[in-house]
Amino acid sequence: MKKYKILLAISLIAIGLMSVLVASINEKKDEQKQINSVPQMEKRWETKNEEFRKYYPRQFDSWKQTKNSDDIHDMLKEYPELVVLWAGYGFSKDYNAPRGHFYAIEDNRNTLRTGAPVDEKTGPMPTACWTCKSPDVPRLMDEQGEEEYFTGKWAKYGSEVINPIGCMDCHNPKTMELQVNRKYLDRALATEGTLKMEDATQQDMRTLVCAQCHVEYYFDKRKTASGKKAAVVTLPWKNGFTVDDMEKYYDEIEFSDWTHKISKTPMLKAQHPGYEMWKTGAHGRNNVSCADCHMPYTQEGGIKYTDHNIGNPLENMSKTCMNCHRVSEKELLANINEKRERKNELHKKAMVQISAAHLEAGKAWEVGATKEEMAPVLKDIRHAQWRWDYAVASHPAFFHAPEETLRVLATAIDKAGQARIKLAKILAKHGAVDYKAPEYKTKEEAQKIIGLPFKKLVEDKERFNKNLVPQWKKEAEKKGLYNPESTKGIEDKTSYN
Template sequence: MKKYKILLAISLIAIGLMSALVASINEKKEEQKQINSVPQMDNRWETKSEEFRTHYPRQFDSWRKTKNSDEIHDMLKEYPELVVLWAGYGFAKDYNAPRGHFYAIEDNRNTLRTGGPVDEKTGPMPTACWTCKSPDVPRIMAEQGDDEYYSGKWSKYGSDIINPIGCVDCHNPKTMELQVNRKYLDDALKAAGITDLANASQQDMRTMVCAQCHVEYYFAKKTTSAGKKAAVVTLPWANGTSVEAMEKYYDDLEFSDWTHKISKTPMLKAQHPGYEMWKTGAHGKNNVSCADCHMPYTQEGGIKYTDHNIGNPLENMSKTCMNCHRVSEKSLLANIAEKKARKDELHTKAMKQISAAHLEAGKAWELGATKEEMAPALKDIRHAQWRWDYAVASHPAFFHAPEETLRVLGTALEKAGDARIKLAKILAKYGASDYKAPANYSKEDAQKIIGLPFNKLIEEKKQFNDGLLQEWKKEAEKKGIYNPESTKDVEHKTSYN
């Protein structure tokens, strides 16, 4: 009898456990069903990402972790030659390594490059400088039209572009399907003869939503139908997406982003051609999308979802690299470190050669060299810096396309060397064959060399932060497009405080 009671007890416990397991499975299935469904957002252009948390808590919470990437890394301090390379251009004022998407608006407002405007018509930068920083941008484009958006100064939209890169940048809130909200990408894909967005597969779109921002672009000057001056984001892909094809595109247009303050070279500033470089590497050629590595699928209990903590795949290798690579993490990391070291070596050599060429050109002008004499050397400087910048501005290029990165840096070094040979002959002609360009200087020394009023820039930015910026935030809150709680614990960080 006792034996039967024990068996009955064990059976009841087993039944209870099985019932709990079934209930748990059903609960997870119901939750997964809810996740797979598409809740209707009340606002077609809901740009506050926290409003999506009710329906997509895991995705939102993982996106918010991009807030953890908050350290300021002053690249001008690490590489003072950059100040000379960008003399006369905004990047010589302030340039930090990119932080997490959470800080896209914060960093755009804080950088010295955007200046210290006092109203909507002042400041050095055009509205186009907001384009990749916020889901409020495609909202404004949809409401006002591209022409109106691209006209005017950066400060024009200070109280309208307030939320950092988030859900609506990549998703249609009505369907949650991936979509590109900035039409210049589709225009460029068609111009380059690449599959346009209408024919893009789901796997293609897992890259295209990133490519709408992580690409090379320039601001094409335009007069709108309303007679306004506009600076329009345009991708230079009409000849193709290689560094040489885009170089030819710019040369044929006689386009320059600025004229170098010292060498007087008509310069090009590469932006962040991540997509173009990715295409040339093993991952791109095998259609491994951006999301496959930077937004891997993750499991929480019985729920599978996409991790929106977009960052370095090497910090989560078990869910990224190791899905495909059949080697140890240690071996893979050693291989990556070797690629980075090779890139860093050529990057540093090219940077030093080009900065020296700028200073040598400046000396030649000072001694009385003519435009005709200088033109060949300046063309080499232009092409050398474009190629160097192209290779390093695509920040993970050494990983995405190591062979192409080294090739492009090699051509940059070659062209910088050609420029310096030409300049050496010009300097000798004017009696300065012994001239040595300054080297091994600090960020502060470099800013003095180029005559940058650094302290004045900081004071202007401080006045902006204490004045107009606070007005923008209050206005945005009144408009209902900004929730101060979303940024209340954000620490104000810069490289110049």
């Protein structure tokens, strides 16, 4: 009898455990079903990211972890040469290494580059400067039309572009499928011709949604059909994706972002050509998507989802690199660090050479050099800085395409050297053979050389942040676009306070 009681007890325990297991499986199936379903949002374009947490809690919570990447890394302080390289352009005022997506709006408002407008019609920058910062941008493009969006000043949308990079930047607002929500990418792909948007696979889309922003672009200034002035984000892919192709394109249309304050060179400012550099490397050639490395799949219990903590894949190599590479993490990391060091070596040499060329060109103008004499010099400087900037503005280029990165930096150094040889002859001709460019070791010293009124810029910005920004937030809240709780406790970090 005792034997049967023991067997019965064991059976009951087993049944109980099986019931728990079945319940758990059914619960996970219900959760997975909910994740796979399309939420019925109240708004067609819901741009408040926290509204998606009820449907996609894991994705949202992982996205919010981009908040942890909050350090301010002042690149002008680390590389004072940048101030001279960008003399006369906004980046000489303020340039920090990019932080997490969570801070896209904060950093755009706080940077000295966006100036200190006092109303929606003032300030140095166009509306296009919001384009990659927020899901409110495709919402505005949809509501007002793309052409209208690109008209006016940056401050025009201070109370409209309020939520940082998030869900609606990359997803179709009705189906939540991946979708490019900025049509200038569609047009650029069609112009280049290799891949058209309508032919893109799901794997292609896992890169193209990133390519909406991580690309080289310029502002094409034109008039709209209604006669308004617009600065339209345009990708220079007519001739192809390489640095040489885009250089040729810019030269053909005689485009420049600004005229250098010292050397008078018509300059190009590379933006962040991550997509183009990725295409030239091993990952791009093998169609390893951006999401494969920067948004790896994560398993939590019985749920598999995409990690939206978009950041450095090297911080989570077991889920990223090691899915494909068959060497140890230590060996792979050592190889990557070696590539970074090689890039940094040429990066620094290029900056020194190009900044010296700018200062020597400034002296050449001062002592009487002619436009005819200076034309070939300015062309060399333009091309040298464009190539240097292209290689380093795509921050992970040393990893995505190490060989191309070193090639581009090498040509930048060569062209800067050619410019300086020509300048030495011009300076000698005009009696300045002993000229030596002024030395500087700090950001402050470099900004003094280019005549930048840094203190006033900071004072104006602080007044803007105190007066206009709070108004924008209140207006956005009244419109139902902004939840103050979403940014509660965020410290306004900058490089200047």
